[in-house]
Amino acid sequence: MNNRAEIMNDMAVHLKAPAHIPDRELQRFLDQVFDKYGYDFRNYSHASLRRRLRHRLMLSGIDDFGDLEAKTLKNRQFFNTILLDLSITTTEMFRDPAFFMAFRDEVVPVLKTYPSFKIWQAGCSTGQETYSLAILLQEEGILDRGLIYATDFNATALEQARRGVYPTELIKQYAAQFHRAGGKGPFSQYFTSRYDSVLMDKSLRRNIVFSEHNLATDGVFSEVQIVICRNVLIYFNRTLQDRALSIFHQSLGRRGFLCLGAKESLLLSSHRRDFEVVRENERIFRKKTG
Numbered sequence: 001m002n003n004r005a006e007i008m009n010d011m012a013v014h015l016k017a018p019a020h021i022p023d024r025e026l027q028r029f030l031d032q033v034f035d036k037y038g039y040d041f042r043n044y045s046h047a048s049l050r051r052r053l054r055h056r057l058m059l060s061g062i063d064d065f066g067d068l069e070a071k072t073l074k075n076r077q078f079f080n081t082i083l084l085d086l087s088i089t090t091t092e093m094f095r096d097p098a099f100f101m102a103f104r105d106e107v108v109p110v111l112k113t114y115p116s117f118k119i120w121q122a123g124c125s126t127g128q129e130t131y132s133l134a135i136l137l138q139e140e141g142i143l144d145r146g147l148i149y150a151t152d153f154n155a156t157a158l159e160q161a162r163r164g165v166y167p168t169e170l171i172k173q174y175a176a177q178f179h180r181a182g183g184k185g186p187f188s189q190y191f192t193s194r195y196d197s198v199l200m201d202k203s204l205r206r207n208i209v210f211s212e213h214n215l216a217t218d219g220v221f222s223e224v225q226i227v228i229c230r231n232v233l234i235y236f237n238r239t240l241q242d243r244a245l246s247i248f249h250q251s252l253g254r255r256g257f258l259c260l261g262a263k264e265s266l267l268l269s270s271h272r273r274d275f276e277v278v279r280e281n282e283r284i285f286r287k288k289t290g
């Protein structure tokens, strides 16, 4: 094959639509990943897993799902790539500003009556949501009374969260969302600028503990007044959603608040009767007594 033909052939491999992944093969892959690495994706939404795996097939130029399975099981580094693919760590600061506004209106007044409080933020990804929360509590003058446990099962994302360094190019969007979320002062007071990145202020990190926790395999966390778990349950099937909601229910103290993502609901869950609705649109719920 000449050079040009080789290049064309290469492109064809990369551009070819990846094969369909039959349910049985997907199930076997998930079982083997669990056995070998202890990460349990068996109760994630198959539609979303399939999309991610097909994308990886395409990027790696692998035609056959069996080959991808073999490579994943043989090669730890490749598995780390798959883990990142399946985690979906998309996040923003003050994502869905209306949620943070509602949190100020409904949850903060209750927190102000407590001498101290704990918040568990599950699925914190690279930390943008955690710093948003810390900024909000700081503005309300109650950050020092609070402890935020920010957890995720993705160690790479957590490492980035601990560093608190974000690209400058995103700051304009984050600042706009901060103001739409009811933020008052200049957003720039919460970070220091470097060349093409910003470093979140150390004072925000003082009361944050970032740690690993897997909602599919780990248990109850610690008694907290608030659980925030946004845009995570959407990737789980009903069984895993119920597992996570059970852990949240048990972790919450009396009349604790549960905050979910914009596309997540308690409606179909077996826990719908354990919580009352505080704000329907912004997905803020409160644990019922008894």
Ligand SMILES: C[S@@+](CC[C@H](N)C(=O)[O-])C[C@H]1O[C@@H](n2cnc3c(N)ncnc32)[C@H](O)[C@@H]1O
Pocket (backbone or CB within 6 Å): 087, 088, 089, 090, 091, 092, 095, 122, 123, 124, 125, 126, 129, 151, 152, 153, 154, 157, 213, 214, 215, 216, 217, 229, 230, 231, 232, 261
């Ligand atoms: C789309 S991000 C949401 C981030 C943030 N909560 C937000 O709304 O912007 C989903 C996060 O959930 C985490 N996640 C997925 N499955 C998890 C599990 N079983 N246990 C803990 N975290 C999980 C992923 O690693 C990812 O960081």
